[in-house]
Amino acid sequence: MKIWFRTIALSAIGAFTIASGSQAKAAGECVTIAHDIASGEKLNLDPARSTGLDGAGLNVSLYEALVDINSSFQVVPRLATSWKSNSDATQWTFDLRKGVKFHDGSDFDSADVVYTFKRLLDESTGSPAREQLSFLNADGIEAVDKYSVRFTTDKPVAQLPLMMKNRFAYIVPEGATTEGMESHAVGTGPFIIDDFNKSSPFWTVKRNVNYWAAGLPKSDCIRFTSILEPITRAAALISGDVDIATALDPQLMPMLSKNEDITLMQTKGGSSRNLTMLIDHPPFDDVRVRQALKAVVDRQAMVDGALLGVGEPGADNPIPPSSDIAFSHEIPKQDIPKAKRLLAEAGYPDGLEIELYVAPASAGYMNIAQTYVQMAAEAGITVKLKQVPAATYWKETWMKMPFVVAGWSARHPSAALSAPYRKASKWNDTHWYRDDYDALLDKADSTLDDNERIESWKKAQKLLAEEGGAITVAFYSQVAASRSNCSGYKPHTTAFYFDFREVECK
Numbered sequence: 001m002k003i004w005f006r007t008i009a010l011s012a013i014g015a016f017t018i019a020s021g022s023q024a025k026a027a028g029e030c031v032t033i034a035h036d037i038a039s040g041e042k043l044n045l046d047p048a049r050s051t052g053l054d055g056a057g058l059n060v061s062l063y064e065a066l067v068d069i070n071s072s073f074q075v076v077p078r079l080a081t082s083w084k085s086n087s088d089a090t091q092w093t094f095d096l097r098k099g100v101k102f103h104d105g106s107d108f109d110s111a112d113v114v115y116t117f118k119r120l121l122d123e124s125t126g127s128p129a130r131e132q133l134s135f136l137n138a139d140g141i142e143a144v145d146k147y148s149v150r151f152t153t154d155k156p157v158a159q160l161p162l163m164m165k166n167r168f169a170y171i172v173p174e175g176a177t178t179e180g181m182e183s184h185a186v187g188t189g190p191f192i193i194d195d196f197n198k199s200s201p202f203w204t205v206k207r208n209v210n211y212w213a214a215g216l217p218k219s220d221c222i223r224f225t226s227i228l229e230p231i232t233r234a235a236a237l238i239s240g241d242v243d244i245a246t247a248l249d250p251q252l253m254p255m256l257s258k259n260e261d262i263t264l265m266q267t268k269g270g271s272s273r274n275l276t277m278l279i280d281h282p283p284f285d286d287v288r289v290r291q292a293l294k295a296v297v298d299r300q301a302m303v304d305g306a307l308l309g310v311g312e313p314g315a316d317n318p319i320p321p322s323s324d325i326a327f328s329h330e331i332p333k334q335d336i337p338k339a340k341r342l343l344a345e346a347g348y349p350d351g352l353e354i355e356l357y358v359a360p361a362s363a364g365y366m367n368i369a370q371t372y373v374q375m376a377a378e379a380g381i382t383v384k385l386k387q388v389p390a391a392t393y394w395k396e397t398w399m400k401m402p403f404v405v406a407g408w409s410a411r412h413p414s415a416a417l418s419a420p421y422r423k424a425s426k427w428n429d430t431h432w433y434r435d436d437y438d439a440l441l442d443k444a445d446s447t448l449d450d451n452e453r454i455e456s457w458k459k460a461q462k463l464l465a466e467e468g469g470a471i472t473v474a475f476y477s478q479v480a481a482s483r484s485n486c487s488g489y490k491p492h493t494t495a496f497y498f499d500f501r502e503v504e505c506k
Contacts (some may be wrong), residue, residue: 003438021466025505028226030221032202033057033500034233036247037226037362037394043198043494046181047170048120048127056167056496057224057246061205062103063170063187066094066113067161068310071267072495073412075161079108079188088271089156089448090233095145095400096170100212101172103185103192110143115174117151125178128426129168132419135160135445156446158453162412163445190217190501201225218488228390230360237262237481243505244482244489246498249363250308253479261484267295268393269493270311270475272318272408275356279469280431281402283352287467292342292352294471296376298334302473306367310479318416318462319457320409325413327458327465358385359393364403364476372473399429407476409495410439418442421464430469437463 010087020226022197025031036056044050046057066080080094081423120129121138140152157163173186183196190213191205206221225240227233230249236242238259248256256262277284277293284290300312344350349484358369366387373383388397398404404427408420417423418441423433437460442454464470480491488502 026486027498028220029063029506030223031219031243031246031503032223032225032241033503034225034227034236034242035245036228036230036233036245043203044194045196046126046178046183047167047172048129049178051128052484057498057500058185058193058203058205059167059170059189060189060498061222061500062185062189063167063172065170066096066164068499069162069165069412069494069497070491071269071384073162073493075165079113083161085160086224089158089160090153090283092151092157092160093144094149095381096149097212099476100188101210102188103208103306105210107171108171108188110149110432111174112171113149114141114143115176116171116425119176120169120173127168129166129427131422131424132166132415133164134424135163136432138147141405142335148222158446158447158448161179161412161414166415176199188212191222203207213409218502219500221234222500222503230363230429239485240483243486244480246480246491246493247363248479248481249360249478250476251367252308253308253310257480261435263482263483263484265480265489265490265491266310266492268302269410270320270361270477271410271495272314272470272472273307273364273474273476274314274406274408274427275372275473276398276404276406277471278402278431282297283346283348283354284469285348288342288346289348289352290467292339292346292379293376293381294332295335295339295342296321296333296381297372297471297473298375299473300330301375302371303370306371307364307474307476311474311476314469314474315465316472317461317472318411318472319413319461320475323459325454327460327461332465334375336379343379343381350480351382353382353384354373354400354403355384356403356405357388357397357401359388359390359397361393361477362402362407364474365407368473369405399427410475410478410493414441414445417457417460417464420470421468432468434463435462459478 043055061108064079067075070076079097081097085092092308119125119128119305120139135157137154142150190208190211192208193205200221202225204223207217233245234252237245294316297468303311303313315332319326321331356363360366369385376383398406421432423438429504438461440456443452444457447453478491482489486505
């Protein structure tokens with residue numbers, strides 16, 4: 001089978017490929033960072049309710065969490081310096097960093113931590129963190145003293161520090177309100193924002209001169225923007241209008257790698273690339289149809305062709321087959337006869353016609369969709385592509401249309417299996433509502449035995465792979481690029497985590 005891909009019009013940026021050299025930054029000139037996605041909603045500065053990747057870049061600059069997670073999903077200190085649990089992991093105590101100040105000059109202490117987490121768990125706050133922190137009990141959060149906080153849970157939570165880290169759990173001052181944080185941020189982060197216009201295409205933050213980490217941040221100011229079109233983003237990087245692009249389309253990498261003024265960066269892990277079905281919507285409500293649609297995929301061909309080798313094949317669940325905790329290390333093989341048989345059993349002996357919605361909303365989406373059309377055709381499945389605007393894709397198409405191209409940023413196993421698939425998740429984008437599945441995750445989260453925890457995760461993965469509504473064709477490595485006169489930025493395995501403290505362009 002020959003795969004034909006959409007060709008990016010490189011001629012649109014060809015004029016910039018003969019860049020004369022790296023452009024030095026003038027004194028006081030801001031570093032410009034471009035993301036590849038927008039939430040489709042107007043931004044706000046309340047970290048508890050900021051859902052887009054564009055907002056994530058602001059959050060990590062203005063606020064800080066108790067802990068961070070590195071690209072290997074190891075927990076590292078931030079506003080907490082250490083933590084420990086009791087013998088059965090039902091009580092965790094965090095020691096807090098001393099001498100930290102909020103942007104308004106007030107001191108950071110345990111009262112702020114208690115207030116932040118109780119606010120996140122309060123249904124009236126409207127934060128997606130409420131579901132992700134459901135293992136916490138608001139009544140069990142207390143200040144031990146000015147610089148230590150205790151979390152007492154109803155049952156063991158063996159990986160509580162890891163599970164507490166999400167992109168909403170940034171510490172805000174005691175008494176901070178939703179209304180006040182719409183356009184005014186008071187955090188402990190390395191940068192401060194003075195003038196915020198939620199409708200502006202650019203958001204500028206400046207150095208926090210009172211930041212607790214000596215010598216950081218290295219830049220006087222950073223200017224953020226979202227550039228959705230891959231060609232436009234690459235052209236802005238080549239011309240010097242953008243200093244760092246946090247994501248790139250794989251088709252642009254060969255050309256950019258030849259430009260001596262551009263430095264490419266790539267992570268080992270990656271974000272899933274899914275074809276996502278609503279399993280309560282016909283014909284996807286028949287598990288045989290879902291299994292047939294999975295069986296037509298040649299996953300290695302997807303990686304090699306649609307993603308130009310930047311990634312690894314997937315197995316229809318959020319854990320890569322190469323992982324030590326994968327339920328199977330086998331890559332599902334393309335099986336056209338099986339797909340035809342399953343379709344016939346489901347009542348479609350003459351084939352099936354479906355619509356697939358897609359937008360150039362993230363790297364590889366268009367190529368994956370076009371490749372799938374050709375693969376599915378071999379089994380008598382006619383897939384009609386419906387291309388929609390990238391700017392509104394996440395707001396108006398994803399989770400609303402029955403069959404879409406989507407993806408999930410890499411997460412630690414508990415979060416990866418929970419955020420898209422728990423019954424109560426705000427982002428259950430396949431409508432996978434299974435009590436038996438949730439029970440497996442509950443067991444994994446509460447067990448202290450590593451082997452038992454992994455076994456529960458494996459059983460949950462197997463359920464998703466065999467019966468779920470996500471065709472995880474691949475895991476795409478995070479690829480970023482910077483101008484060669486810039487340093488200090490490293491892409492994180494998880495697309496929503498950034499660290500701009502070391503960034504500088506000279």
